Amino acid sequence: MKLLNHKFVRTSTIGLMIGSASIWGGCTSDFDEINTSKTSLTSLSPDELPYLFARAQQQASYAAGTYQTAQNLYADLFAQFFATTTANFQSDRYFMHPTWINSHWNPVYTQVVPQLKNLFRQTDPGSSEYALASIWWVYSFHRVTDYYGPIPYFAAGEPGDGVAYDAQELIYDDFFKRLATATTVLKGKTSEKPYGNFDIVYGGDVNKWIKFANTLRLRLALRISKVDPARAKTEAEAAIVGGLLTDVADNAYMVKSLLGGDNNGLATISGWGEFRMSASMESVLKGYDDPRIGIFFQPAFLTKTYEGLRNGLGPTELAVAANSNDNTSNIGERWIRNTGAGSAWDRQLAVQQDVMHTAEAYFLLAEAAVNKWNTGTGTAQVFYEKGIEASMAGWGITGASVTAYINSTKTPVAPGDQQNSPALSNIPVKWGATEAIQREQIGTQKWLALFPDGIEAWAEFRRSRFPKLYPVVHSVNADVPTTAVVRRIPFILQEKQSNTAAVTEAVKLLNGPDNAATPLWWDKN
Numbered sequence: 039m040k041l042l043n044h045k046f047v048r049t050s051t052i053g054l055m056i057g058s059a060s061i062w063g064g065c066t067s068d069f070d071e072i073n074t075s076k077t078s079l080t081s082l083s084p085d086e087l088p089y090l091f092a093r094a095q096q097q098a099s100y101a102a103g104t105y106q107t108a109q110n111l112y113a114d115l116f117a118q119f120f121a122t123t124t125a126n127f128q129s130d131r132y133f134m135h136p137t138w139i140n141s142h143w144n145p146v147y148t149q150v151v152p153q154l155k156n157l158f159r160q161t162d163p164g165s166s167e168y169a170l171a172s173i174w175w176v177y178s179f180h181r182v183t184d185y186y187g188p189i190p191y192f193a194a195g196e197p198g199d200g201v202a203y204d205a206q207e208l209i210y211d212d213f214f215k216r217l218a219t220a221t222t223v224l225k226g227k228t229s230e231k232p233y234g235n236f237d238i239v240y241g242g243d244v245n246k247w248i249k250f251a252n253t254l255r256l257r258l259a260l261r262i263s264k265v266d267p268a269r270a271k272t273e274a275e276a277a278i279v280g281g282l283l284t285d286v287a288d289n290a291y292m293v294k295s296l297l298g299g300d301n302n303g304l305a306t307i308s309g310w311g312e313f314r315m316s317a318s319m320e321s322v323l324k325g326y327d328d329p330r331i332g333i334f335f336q337p338a339f340l341t342k343t344y345e346g347l348r349n350g351l352g353p354t355e356l357a358v359a360a361n362s363n364d365n366t367s368n369i370g371e372r373w374i375r376n377t378g379a380g381s382a383w384d385r386q387l388a389v390q391q392d393v394m395h396t397a398e399a400y401f402l403l404a405e406a407a408v409n410k411w412n413t414g415t416g417t418a419q420v421f422y423e424k425g426i427e428a429s430m431a432g433w434g435i436t437g438a439s440v441t442a443y444i445n446s447t448k449t450p451v452a453p454g455d456q457q458n459s460p461a462l463s464n465i466p467v468k469w470g471a472t473e474a475i476q477r478e479q480i481g482t483q484k485w486l487a488l489f490p491d492g493i494e495a496w497a498e499f500r501r502s503r504f505p506k507l508y509p510v511v512h513s514v515n516a517d518v519p520t521t522a523v524v525r526r527i528p529f530i531l532q533e534k535q536s537n538t539a540a541v542t543e544a545v546k547l548l549n550g551p552d553n554a555a556t557p558l559w560w561d562k563n
Contacts, residue, residue: 082160088236091171094153095238096300097145098178099292099391105303108141110313113185114492116524117485117499118318118349118507123363125353127312132350132515132524134554136531142185143530147194150178155195166232166244169220173251176213177393180258183209184497185527187558188547190540200537203544206559210262214273217255221280224248238293239393249288252280253399257494260402261501263409264562275412278403283396286431291390301387304490305373309385314366317453318507320346321462322482325450329443333433334489335367336376348457350510350520358456369490395432397487398494400425404480408473419469422480426467429487443467463506478504500525500561517555525557 082090100108111129114120122130129135157171183189183206190201191209224244231242240246259274283289294302307313315335323331324344331344338345345366348355355361368374368383375384400421407418416424423444430440450462463478470476481504488495499507500523513520529552534541541552550556557563 082156087157087160087167088233090153090157091167091174091233092236092238094150094157094171094174094178095292097149097153098174098181099393100141100145100303101299101301102303102306104141104145106141106307106310106312107135107138108145109493110304110307111135111138112142112527113496114313114490115349117492117495118316119489119492119495120313120319120369121316121347121349121351122313123347123356123361123366124312125356128514130349131352131510132513132518132554134515134528139527140530140532142527143182143533146178146182147190150174151195154178164223166224166227166230169223169227170232170237170247172216172220173247173254176216176251176258177254179209180213180254181493184261184493184558186529187526187556188544190537200540202540203547205547207266210258210560213258214255214269217251217258218276221248221251221255224251239290246288246290249281249283250290250394252277253282253394253402255280256282256399256402256406260405261497262560264501265560271409271411274402274406278406278413282399282403283394284399286396286428288396289432290393290395292393294388294391296388302373302389302391304369304391305385305387305389308369308374309383311363314363314368315344315346317346317348317455317457317459318462318505320344320367320453321450321459322486322505324453325461326443326446326448326467328486329435329439330430330433330486330489333370333372333435335370338367339364339376341365346453346455348455348459348508348511350512352512355456355511360456392491394491395429395487397425397429397432398484400428401480401484401487405477408476408480418476418480422469422476422483425480425487426483429483457511459508462508477502478506481505499523500558500563503563515554517551517553522555524554525561526554528552528554 110120111122111127115122115130129138154171154175157167161168161171179191183191187206188203189209191204191212193201224247228244230244232244234242240250255277256274259270259277263270294300319334322328323334335344337343347361347366351361359365368376371386372389373386375386376382377384403413403416404418404421404425407413407416407421413421426444427440430436430443445468447466447468449464449466452461453459463482465475465478465482467479467483470479481498481502484498485495485505488498509520511520518524529541529544545552548556
């Protein structure tokens with residue numbers, strides 16, 4: 039199957055939209071009328087274009103089993119937000135399952151790209167609709183390229199039996215150009231409401247999309263700061279001048295529903311009893327006496343205390359009672375609630391899915407200030423502390439407890455597990471005196487603020503190596519021993535079989551073998 043074949047795109051775009059029609063309630067009664075052809079895409083009227091944008095947004099996140107194999111069993115574990123309690127899930131021991139890794143790839147190419155390419159074809163490049171589609175294109179694709187490295191990008195969705203892969207450096211260059219162009223367009227469209235309520239992130243609020251795009255641009259600028267510091271500085275300073283997310287009200291969430299299978303993916307899988315709090319999270323949250331611990335996680339059913347476990351445990355360790363589901367902490371009540379028995383859980387499937395938090399913008403600013411880039415008014419310490427405040431406020435925590443946390447000299451603690459794991463680090467929350475401490479503090483607090491977005495947290499860990507995470511207990515991957523970390527996801531089997539020549543050429547762009555040990559272009563650790 040050619041995932042990127044244009045013929046597939048043209049014959050299936052509307053059909054793909056139908057699958058989640060019910061997430062828009064009463065606005066979707068005319069889907070059958072839109073789906074008038076089973077063999078080709080009919081001309082779409084302006085009134086029908088919002089459906090495409092909503093579908094592209096929805097499919098850039100994941101629901102149910104797709105969320106599990108696309109994110110939870112890879113990025114969430116490699117970022118050590120969670121650890122698995124199921125011995126069969128060897129990805130926690132660095133196994134690259136040849137079919138699971140398709141899940142992060144397929145939705146973007148088969149469902150996001152068709153919708154956005156149609157929007158590009160049928161809207162004016164100077165329109166707010168085109169600008170939003172371009173921003174979402176960057177958001178969707180940066181998550182894909184930061185998994186695999188070189189990917190089919192410029193020819194994605196175009197005709198052809200084989201689709202070439204592009205170097206990550208060129209892809210990032212296009213990201214920056216798209217975001218710059220989109221924000222320039224949107225600055226003149228602030229009174230418009232592109233896609234209206236079919237924009238399931240911001241409801242067509244142009245001002246918030248400008249902030250989102252600039253914050254994404256700043257995120258990507260920091261990402262390349264070790265491989266291309268001059269370009270990173272230029273892009274970062276332009277993004278800052280353009281205006282970032284500044285208030286908790288700017289937090290980007292995706293509307294989810296109980297209808298049509300469009301539920302919150304993390305909430306769905308939380309009821310399956312296959313992952314719990316990691317020891318890294320336990321060490322940091324307990325050590326800092328972090329008030330978010332009771333929001334991110336729940337006390338273990340049997341111990342009534344917050345308990346994590348090390349990543350990479352094997353069958354023998356997982357058979358120890360202390361590492362069982364009932365003795366470790368499930369994710370918090372925002373996603374699932376314990377109803378009084380160890381196996382009785384009520385999942386909160388309609389909860390909004392996190393896309394980007396304002397707190398991240400402040401931590402990006404803090405690092406930019408440490409880099410001595412022009413961040414306008416404010417110091418690294420001010421931005422760092424505002425980042426903590428914004429993260430806390432986003433979870434409903436304000437007031438004296440936040441002030442006390444910011445000024446705390448408490449440090450991470452040893453989790454007291456069977457591996458006799460030490461404290462994850464010795465840094466406090468209170469702003470440090472040296473650049474080395476400050477960088478680790480920014481990275482650690484950003485890691486907490488990104489929760490539960492393991493995709494971004496894993497990318498930032500690879501770039502910065504913060505926070506200092508525990509090594510996995512066991513690795514079943516000969517390329518990545520316990521003393522190393524996974525640097526990328528190998529190219530998918532489907533592509534190796536059906537787009538062989540292009541994948542062969544793509545391997546040359548890696549400057550290393552196609553395995554999990556080869557770093558991406560921007561990963562210079």
